[in-house]
Amino acid sequence: MKTAAILNKNQLSKDDITHLLMLQDEHEIELLYKKADEVRKKYCGDEVHLRGIIEFSNYCEQDCLYCGLRKSNNKLKRYRMSVDEILSSAKAIHDTGIRTIVLQSGEDIYFGSEEIRDIIKSIKTKFNTAVTLSLGERSFEDYKMWKDAGADRYLLKHETANVKLYSMYHQAQSLRDRIGHLLYLKKLGYQIGSGNLIGLPFQTIEDIAEDLLLCRELDVDMASISPFIPSPYTPYKHHQSPALTDTLKTIASARIVLKDAHIPATAALSALDEKGRERGLRVGANVVMPNFTPAPYKAYYEIYPNKYLTTEDPVKRTLRITAMIESLGRRISASQGDSLKQKVLA
Ligand code: SAM
Ligand code: SF4
Numbered sequence: 001m002k003t004a005a006i007l008n009k010n011q012l013s014k015d016d017i018t019h020l021l022m023l024q025d026e027h028e029i030e031l032l033y034k035k036a037d038e039v040r041k042k043y044c045g046d047e048v049h050l051r052g053i054i055e056f057s058n059y060c061e062q063d064c065l066y067c068g069l070r071k072s073n074n075k076l077k078r079y080r081m082s083v084d085e086i087l088s089s090a091k092a093i094h095d096t097g098i099r100t101i102v103l104q105s106g107e108d109i110y111f112g113s114e115e116i117r118d119i120i121k122s123i124k125t126k127f128n129t130a131v132t133l134s135l136g137e138r139s140f141e142d143y144k145m146w147k148d149a150g151a152d153r154y155l156l157k158h159e160t161a162n163v164k165l166y167s168m169y170h171q172a173q174s175l176r177d178r179i180g181h182l183l184y185l186k187k188l189g190y191q192i193g194s195g196n197l198i199g200l201p202f203q204t205i206e207d208i209a210e211d212l213l214l215c216r217e218l219d220v221d222m223a224s225i226s227p228f229i230p231s232p233y234t235p236y237k238h239h240q241s242p243a244l245t246d247t248l249k250t251i252a253s254a255r256i257v258l259k260d261a262h263i264p265a266t267a268a269l270s271a272l273d274e275k276g277r278e279r280g281l282r283v284g285a286n287v288v289m290p291n292f293t294p295a296p297y298k299a300y301y302e303i304y305p306n307k308y309l310t311t312e313d314p315v316k317r318t319l320r321i322t323a324m325i326e327s328l329g330r331r332i333s334a335s336q337g338d339s340l341k342q343k344v345l346a
Contacts, residue, residue: 003028007035012257017209020253021246029249036252036284043260044286046330049337050318051100051132051264052093055293055301056081060106062136064159065169066200068231068302069106075233077300080110081293087122089292094127096318099336101129102155102289107136116142117149124150130336132193137173137181147188152338154185155193157224161210165202182218191339193262195224198250199242208250212257221339222287223261225254226268229304244273248283255284260340262287271306278324287337288325290318 003023006016023029057080063070081089090101101123105111120131132153133146143154158178160166166175186192196211197203215223227247230239247269254263264287265280273279277288292314293301310317322332 014209021205033283036255040284047333048325049287049333050098051289052098052292053102053289054089057105057108059108065235073233102132104134113142120149153191157195161214162207191221193222194220197228199228201239226266231304252283
């Protein structure tokens with residue numbers, strides 16, 4: 001009864017979200033999923049947006065306790081793609097019909113401000129695509145230069161809204177700074193993406209409810225909600241991933257709380273479960289990010305071990321993802337998939 005009443009509310013409180021995240025009864029969980037799917041349909045429609053991702057460097061200055069790319073991991077083979085390799089992956093994404101290119105890396109200042117600016121300019125000149133950057137925290141001057149060069153979006157997850165846990169996981173960084181960066185990016189006109197990890201060591205359900213509230217407060221254009229996957233050679237290698245159901249309940253609750261924000265069915269979801277992406281799309285997600293990082297680099301971008309990692313060519317993999325999406329009665333968007341803020345479909 002309480003669950004049905006919460007699902008009918010327009011604005012959910014922290015207690016409401018906590019209640020949804022704690023659901024155990026299968027029938028009530030199904031009610032949550034059904035509501036999330038209805039909200040997705042109302043605010044986002046049946047289109048699924050594809051974003052092609054290029055992981056161009058796995059060097060990182062940071063030491064996030066949960067991440068396999070952390071600088072203390074000296075077992076990882078490091079790489080940087082050349083500008084030509086980045087542009088040829090961008091071409092492969094564009095040729096596949098995908099209209100967003102995501103440039104992602106560790107925090108790697110070897111790629112200087114001007115070099116990133118020139119890569120953005122080349123992509124925007126050659127191809128008709130949106131450009132999303134996911135390069136970690138950089139200087140405010142860099143963000144401005146890259147916006148002026150044509151970058152459209154910036155993905156910088158807050159990871160956890162718990163101040164103490166944030167400082168524990170990221171010893172050289174603070175939650176306050178992270179939020180400051182997100183607000184500045186928004187002020188510059190970027191569409192911003194944030195989000196969190198689910199199942200981090202010491203995190204509580206209330207912390208996850210706060211994560212969703214922070215995304216709402218920041219009015220994010222995109223929220224990436226993904227499960228923590230333990231990574232060898234990190235301090236958290238012996239901790240467990242969350243159950244798929246806990247992840248799906250969070251995605252579904254995020255859809256209800258955030259309404260029109262883009263929500264991806266992340267790669268981590270498919271690392272957790274072979275059908276993870278499909279399940280995510282059924283409970284509120286409306287974005288998929290096919291990986292276009294070429295071999296041999298892709299295998300070295302080992303944030304966490306991916307038991308379903310394939311050597312399949314990115315174009316073939318995208319076709320397989322497209323078929324899966326269409327089998328759900330959804331269709332692939334032909335647009336750049338900009339922010340849906342304020343746009344309610346009839
Ligand atoms: N360095 C940039 C940053 O941190 O924003 C972009 C690359 S980073 C690898 C991208 C995302 O990977 C992070 O936002 C984090 O949420 C996620 N990640 C890191 N370690 C993870 C793990 N063990 N399990 C799941 N996701 C993880
Ligand atoms: Fe570096 Fe990003 Fe991994 Fe942190 S999450 S160690 S910033 S790649």
